[in-house]
Amino acid sequence: MPDQQLVKRAIARDPEAIQxxxxxxxxxxxxIARDFTRNWDEVEDLAQEILIEVSRSLxxxxxxxxxxxxxxxxxxxxxxxxxxxxxxxxxxxxxLHIEEESEDPSIAPHxxxxxxxxxLAAEQRxxxxxxxxxxxxxxxxxxxxxxxxxxxxxxxxxxLDLPENAIKQRLHWGRRRLEKEMWTMPMTTERRQQPVVExxxxxxSWGSWSGKDSSHNPWNLTRLLLAQQILLxxxxxxxxxxxxxxxxxxEQIYIRDHLTALEEAELIRPEGKGFIADFFILNREIxxxxxxxxxxxxxxxxxxxxxxxxxxxxxxxxxxxEERGFGWDFMRWIVLPVFAGNLGVRRxxxxxxDIQPPLRPDGNRWFFFGIxxxxxxxxxxxxxxxxxxxxxxxxxxxxxxxxxxxCSLPDSEGRKAIHSLVKRPRPVDDVIxxxxxxxxxxxxxELIEAGLLANEEGMLHLTVPVFTEKEDGILHPxxxxxxxxxxxxSRKKGATxxxxxLDSMGFNRLQNQYPAMYGLFLSGIxxxxxxxxxxxxxxxxxxxxxxxxxxxxxxxxxSRLVSD
Numbered sequence: 001m002p003d004q005q006l007v008k009r010a011i012a013r014d015p016e017a018i019q020x021x022x023x024x025x026x027x028x029x030x031x032i033a034r035d036f037t038r039n040w041d042e043v044e045d046l047a048q049e050i051l052i053e054v055s056r057s058l059x060x061x062x063x064x065x066x067x068x069x070x071x072x073x074x075x076x077x078x079x080x081x082x083x084x085x086x087x088x089x090x091x092x093x094x095x096l097h098i099e100e101e102s103e104d105p106s107i108a109p110h111x112x113x114x115x116x117x118x119x120l121a122a123e124q125r126x127x128x129x130x131x132x133x134x135x136x137x138x139x140x141x142x143x144x145x146x147x148x149x150x151x152x153x154x155x156x157x158x159x160l161d162l163p164e165n166a167i168k169q170r171l172h173w174g175r176r177r178l179e180k181e182m183w184t185m186p187m188t189t190e191r192r193q194q195p196v197v198e199x200x201x202x203x204x205s206w207g208s209w210s211g212k213d214s215s216h217n218p219w220n221l222t223r224l225l226l227a228q229q230i231l232l233x234x235x236x237x238x239x240x241x242x243x244x245x246x247x248x249x250x251e252q253i254y255i256r257d258h259l260t261a262l263e264e265a266e267l268i269r270p271e272g273k274g275f276i277a278d279f280f281i282l283n284r285e286i287x288x289x290x291x292x293x294x295x296x297x298x299x300x301x302x303x304x305x306x307x308x309x310x311x312x313x314x315x316x317x318x319x320x321x322e323e324r325g326f327g328w329d330f331m332r333w334i335v336l337p338v339f340a341g342n343l344g345v346r347r348x349x350x351x352x353x354d355i356q357p358p359l360r361p362d363g364n365r366w367f368f369f370g371i372x373x374x375x376x377x378x379x380x381x382x383x384x385x386x387x388x389x390x391x392x393x394x395x396x397x398x399x400x401x402x403x404x405x406x407c408s409l410p411d412s413e414g415r416k417a418i419h420s421l422v423k424r425p426r427p428v429d430d431v432i433x434x435x436x437x438x439x440x441x442x443x444x445x446e447l448i449e450a451g452l453l454a455n456e457e458g459m460l461h462l463t464v465p466v467f468t469e470k471e472d473g474i475l476h477p478x479x480x481x482x483x484x485x486x487x488x489x490s491r492k493k494g495a496t497x498x499x500x501x502l503d504s505m506g507f508n509r510l511q512n513q514y515p516a517m518y519g520l521f522l523s524g525i526x527x528x529x530x531x532x533x534x535x536x537x538x539x540x541x542x543x544x545x546x547x548x549x550x551x552x553x554x555x556x557x558x559s560r561l562v563s564d
Contacts, residue, residue, distance in 0.1 A: 207357035207366030298528020344483035
């Protein structure tokens with residue numbers, strides 16, 4: 001983060017200081033935007049909007065020390081405004097997605113716009129006709145009537161004696177088939193040099209990445225349709241430049257440019273006379289196998305936890321949470337999936353999760369993964385996030401099985417307020433005074449709005465459970481052996497099974513990246529475990545009382561439940 005003096009100069013509208021502050025906030029803006037959308041083009045645009053708003057509003061920042069939290073608040077406002085705008089702009093008709101009300105309902109948005117009207121210029125109709133010859137007669141008939149004869153949907157329905165909705169559906173799917181044919185025509189190469197909205201591959205990363213623009217940025221390099229076509233071709237076997245030209249259907253200059261950029265970013269590497277992907281790209285078959293793998297292992301782990309349920313419940317009851325308003329129905333959503341599952345297993349099996357990604361040409365450390373977009377839809381998984389300092393910390397656990405509550409992790413001032421209330425409620429004004437003036441009042445208001453604190457007749461108290469040394473001493477001896485048993489009977493065996501699966505799939509060349517794939521797959525088991533515990537009745541049904549911050553907790557001092 002920029003230092004205080006630099007921020008003060010920026011507040012005073014020093015151009016160089018403003019630029020330096022904005023550069024220091026780039027990563028924060030990117031992560032704020034990423035929480036609102038996974039479309040990487042939108043992430044970058046939103047991040048820029050956030051930085052623009054920061055630049056406009058800097059004079060309103062009262063305390064330079066609070067730049068980070070102020071930026072987060074401002075960024076969330078920008079993203080919420082964008083989200084509201086998007087909801088107003090989008091509408092749905094059946095299973096067709098329409099970006100503008102003025103669009104014909106048969107035309108779903110696509111990164112490669114053929115055969116939109118600009119493609120239907122006279123000199124390009126031969127291209128369209130050539131592609132039409134390659135698709136089924138049924139689809140071709142409607143497409144020719146619509147695009148070449150320029151009949152309306154109503155006219156086509158009348159001519160073919162079919163319902164108009166049926167024409168819309170056939171036109172929609174026919175258009176998709178037509179696009180796939182046109183993708184591999186050399187004349188459309190330049191069109192494939194455009195960002196993908198409906199990708200052939202979906203990507204994820206593990207490690208540290210700043211999000212700044214760079215010639216080696218993996219997200220930028222893989223966002224183009226042509227780049228994804230190349231990567232799909234060399235996902236499992238090496239292909240020469242000439243083979244790629246023939247298979248992808250692009251001119252040599254474009255293929256060569258992409259290969260050079262991808263190789264420099266270490267996303268592909270030479271092999272023999274050609275190139276092969278140097279990261280995991282998982283096809284539909286592997287995705288189906290890994291889904292079954294995670295479901296099976298998750299069930300095993302849920303059964304281990306179930307065998308120790310009585311002793312865990314007894315330990316929770318001895319902690320006295322019930323007297324503080326947090327009964328077993330609330331606490332088991334933290335103790336079972338978080339301490340006995342997510343965090344506990346990570347703590348007991350650090351060799352899988354504490355790996356160091358390699359240093360990349362862009363100066364960051366990351367592993368990269370790709371999965372075929374035609375695979376099963378990604379299901380929302382579980383997550384666990386924490387924020388800590390020398391006083392302790394605040395953590396939250398999220399899963400699709402809990403009420404969906406959005407709340408950012410408290411910053412240092414917020415944690416200070418929270419920890420000042422661990423032993424007893426305190427007057428609101430006293431806590432505000434400790435944090436500092438109006439900023440303290442704003443901070444307390446944010447925590448109350450988020451549901452972490454409550455103000456009752458001027459007295460401030462916590463609305464989430466607290467784990468002190470006493471609770472840690474009761475729970476850790478019970479939870480730790482369960483976690484160790486899960487590691488020995490499920491995770492370590494699972495790592496061996498996964499290695500054998502990857503070997504059989506022909507990924508031996510990526511054995512140095514197997515640990516990252518272990519982490520990616522094995523962390524997904526946590527969601528399978530939670531799903532199995534819900535199915536088995538171990539977790540019960542969460543309350544619909546949205547005032548309760550389900551899945552949130554506070555710890556004081558060093559906690560073995562969180563980290564040894």
